[in-house]
Amino acid sequence: xxxxxxxVFGEILADxxxxxxxxxxxxxxxxxxEHGYNPLCGDKVDLYVSAESDGALKLQYQGEGCxxxxxxASIMSERVSQLSKEQALSWIxxxxxKMQGQEGASVRILPAxxxxxxxxxxxxxxxxxxxxxxxxLPWTTLKKALEGKAV
Amino acid sequence: MIFxxxxxxxxxxxxxxDFPIFERKIQGRPIVYLDNASTxxxxxxxxxxxxxxxxxxxxxxxxxxxxxxxxxxxxxxSVRGKVARFLSASGGxxxxxxxxxxxxxxxxxxxxxxxxxxxxxxxxxxxxVTRMEHHSNFVPWQQLAKRKKARFxxxxxxxxxxxxxxxxxxxxxLKPKILAMTLMSNVTGVINPIASLASxxxxxxxxxxxxxxxxxxxxxxxxxxxxxxxFLAFSxxxxxxxxxxxxxxxxxxxxxxxxxxxxxxxxxxxVGDLDSEWNELPHKFxxxxxxxxxxxxxxxxxxxxETLGRRRIEHxxxxxxxxxxxxxxxxxxxxxxxxxxPHHRGAIFSVAIEGVHAHDLATFLDLRGISxxxxxxCAHPLMQKLGLPATCRASFSFYNTPDEADLWVEAxxxxxxxxxxxxxx
Numbered sequence: 001x002x003x004x005x006x007x008v009f010g011e012i013l014a015d016x017x018x019x020x021x022x023x024x025x026x027x028x029x030x031x032x033x034e035h036g037y038n039p040l041c042g043d044k045v046d047l048y049v050s051a052e053s054d055g056a057l058k059l060q061y062q063g064e065g066c067x068x069x070x071x072x073a074s075i076m077s078e079r080v081s082q083l084s085k086e087q088a089l090s091w092i093x094x095x096x097x098k099m100q101g102q103e104g105a106s107v108r109i110l111p112a113x114x115x116x117x118x119x120x121x122x123x124x125x126x127x128x129x130x131x132x133x134x135x136x137l138p139w140t141t142l143k144k145a146l147e148g149k150a151v
Numbered sequence: 152m153i154f155x156x157x158x159x160x161x162x163x164x165x166x167x168x169d170f171p172i173f174e175r176k177i178q179g180r181p182i183v184y185l186d187n188a189s190t191x192x193x194x195x196x197x198x199x200x201x202x203x204x205x206x207x208x209x210x211x212x213x214x215x216x217x218x219x220x221x222x223x224x225x226x227x228x229s230v231r232g233k234v235a236r237f238l239s240a241s242g243g244x245x246x247x248x249x250x251x252x253x254x255x256x257x258x259x260x261x262x263x264x265x266x267x268x269x270x271x272x273x274x275x276x277x278x279x280v281t282r283m284e285h286h287s288n289f290v291p292w293q294q295l296a297k298r299k300k301a302r303f304x305x306x307x308x309x310x311x312x313x314x315x316x317x318x319x320x321x322x323x324x325l326k327p328k329i330l331a332m333t334l335m336s337n338v339t340g341v342i343n344p345i346a347s348l349a350s351x352x353x354x355x356x357x358x359x360x361x362x363x364x365x366x367x368x369x370x371x372x373x374x375x376x377x378x379x380x381x382f383l384a385f386s387x388x389x390x391x392x393x394x395x396x397x398x399x400x401x402x403x404x405x406x407x408x409x410x411x412x413x414x415x416x417x418x419x420x421x422v423g424d425l426d427s428e429w430n431e432l433p434h435k436f437x438x439x440x441x442x443x444x445x446x447x448x449x450x451x452x453x454x455x456x457e458t459l460g461r462r463r464i465e466h467x468x469x470x471x472x473x474x475x476x477x478x479x480x481x482x483x484x485x486x487x488x489x490x491x492x493p494h495h496r497g498a499i500f501s502v503a504i505e506g507v508h509a510h511d512l513a514t515f516l517d518l519r520g521i522s523x524x525x526x527x528x529c530a531h532p533l534m535q536k537l538g539l540p541a542t543c544r545a546s547f548s549f550y551n552t553p554d555e556a557d558l559w560v561e562a563x564x565x566x567x568x569x570x571x572x573x574x575x576x
Contacts, residue, residue: 004178004518005569040526041510042540066508067570128514 009068012075012121017067022077026050026060034148036141038133043069045138049145055084059142066134068125073138075118085146092143098123099132161459161467167550169194169455180520183555188337188365188499188546189524190388193452197391200451201444212443213417213434227443230450231433234398237453238383240373248403248432252446255397256364257287259384260331262399262436263360264291266412267382268329271358274300277327279357281306281314281343282536283336286529288362288384292331301328305532312339312489312533319348326355334372335365338528338544339489340472340499342366346378353379358405364389368548369468369497371461374400381405387445392452396445399436406432413438464549472498474553478560484567488542498547501528504563507570509541515566516543521559 006014026048036045043065050058059077063070080088094109099122113120125135167173170192175182184192204226210219212227231252235245253259272278278296280289282305296303304325307318322330330352335342349359360382366372368390374383382405386397401409411418411429415438421428429435456464473493479485479500488501504512513525524544527534534540545559 005515008518039540041508043508066510068511128517131510131514134510 009124010121012118013067013071016071016074016118020070020074022060022074022081024060024062026058032145034141034145036137038137041066041134043134043137045069045073045141047138047141047145049142051085057081057083057085057088061138068131068134069137072122072135075122076138076142079119080142089143089146092139095139096136099126099136101126161463161549163550163552166459169196170550171195177520178518183521183558185545185547185551185555185559186522186524187548188544190394191368191391191548192550193393194391194455196455197393197448197451201393201448204444204447211440223443226447227441230446233450233453237457238374238400240375245374245400246403249400249406251399251401251433251436252441253397253399254395255386255388256362256384259397259399260288260360260362261291262412263382264295266409267358268295270410272299272301272328276301277304277325278302279304279306279322279327279330281332282308282533283312283339283341284331284333284532285337285362285364286531288331288333289532292329313341314343323351323355327352327357329360330357331360331362333362333365335497336489337365337499338501338530338533340497341489342495342497345380346376349378349380360384365497368456369465371465387449387452390452391455392449393445396442396449403432411435411438415439459549467549468498468547469493471547471551471553471556472496475500475547475556478556482560482564485563488537499544501542501544502563503539503542504567507566509543511570512543512566515569516559516562519558519562521562
């Protein structure tokens with residue numbers, strides 16, 4: 001019975017929710033902290049991001065919220081850690097566009113949909129339009145972090 | 152049926168057949184609609200009444216001398232009489248002139264706020280509300296207080312989220328000019344003792360505005376039983392009627408001294424080049440072409456509720472409330488907001504479950520065809536005080552069954568196991 005939820009959202013989201021990756025604070029002089037909050041449902045995410053010497057981002061987070069928001073933060077933290085700041089910003093824009101049902105050039109930056117893929121699992125949230133903002137919160141918070149300060 | 156139906160009870164399976172929507176399935180299951188505090192479902196008779204107006208008598212009201220317009224006017228105005236009787240105890244003390252059609256509870260409260268409040272409130276006066284108000288009976292008064300430099304006072308609640316008697320005394324001593332209060336909380340289901348409070352506040356000259364949006368379809372109420380109140384606001388869509396229309400009842404002598412809120416057609420008796428005169432009550436407050444079809448629908452909804460019997464509805468929902476509360480008692484980890492005793496509360500149950508986010512819970516329930524509300528229920532002042540960003544609310548009506556309550560409670564139980572977790576790597 002209770003597998004219906006798991007069937008819809010899939011093992012991948014459940015796994016990220018139950019065992020979040022890159023959880024915790026980052027310390028250091030070059031770490032940027034950004035707080036994301038949705039007052040309507042209380043979802044909170046605290047991102048800690050810094051740039052490695054080769055330009056790749058390092059990202060950790062803590063947060064409190066619904067399973068979709070937390071799974072999205074966990075997936076984002078894994079995906080973005082391999083990117084440069086500029087790549088990350090274009091991914092964020094593409095992810096937002098994809099979640100809001102837009103097609104086109106910006107969306108094609110993202111890897112092609114593939115079953116069993118973590119991002120593809122997140123796209124499944126589109127079936128519940130009111131929950132899309134839950135999935136987007138970590139990404140919009142990261143955008144603020146990257147645009148606002150010197151990462 | 153799990154509790155014994157008495158001879159005076161409603162035949163729920165038959166009643167459900169009056170509502171076409173219950174033929175639908177969601178996720179392959181019958182609809183378990185537990186969001187009645189948001190809006191009710193609509194019986195076919197109500198829908199038919201609106202269709203009949205559009206297909207048989209469609210014309211504007213109060214204007215034409217031709218037959219169609221007369222039919223439309225008769226249909227529209229007859230609803231005023233129905234609503235007046237609906238709000239009267241037997242004998243009929245409510246006048247049709249005291250029934251103003253608005254866009255809904257929000258429209259009704261805003262009308263009182265702009266017309267009465269703007270005209271009669273002075274700097275330093277006290278406006279009082281309670282901590283359990285819906286935004287619609289909170290924000291308009293808060294903003295009026297700001298505009299008028301009036302004092303805005305909030306009557307706080309006890310632990311079980313009822314009005315705190317000490318707080319009532321405190322605010323009473325301030326002799327408020329206006330007290331705006333809900334009949335039934337849309338978050339906790341708490342029913343306030345309006346009659347006794349109104350009597351006390353009347354002694355210090357307070358004008359009393361009651362938001363009856365939640366109580367109207369569930370309680371066997373009449374204006375007389377609510378004591379010396381001045382205004383009552385409610386919406387059609389929470390009482391089996393259509394959206395977009397509501398009622399403001401006001402005491403005739405108070406309405407008469409109030410200026411019109413909106414200017415335009417119908418609300419005038421004479422228009423000169425430099426000044427105009429106003430139409431009589433209730434038309435003074437109904438500018439422009441009204442929501443004719445919806446008012447006619449509201450009339451059919453009133454007929455429907457009266458045919459079922461409002462005392463029977465209240466009695467059945469009281470039984471259902473007792474049943475649900477007993478079920479929730481045996482559910483560890485589930486926090487019910489507000490009183491767990493069935494007295495002076497309606498069938499509204501907001502819950503917070505340790506470790507389960509309200510939105511996850513609502514989606515979890517939705518996947519079983521159970522419709523509930525998750526969020527702040529348009530009651531930020533209460534939710535902030537409780538430190539809860541969101542809860543999950545199930546609200547029942549007379550067409551809901553104990554079986555549906557079982558499905559909801561069982562799903563709450565399973566959600567706890569399902570969302571239990573969480574190993575951080």
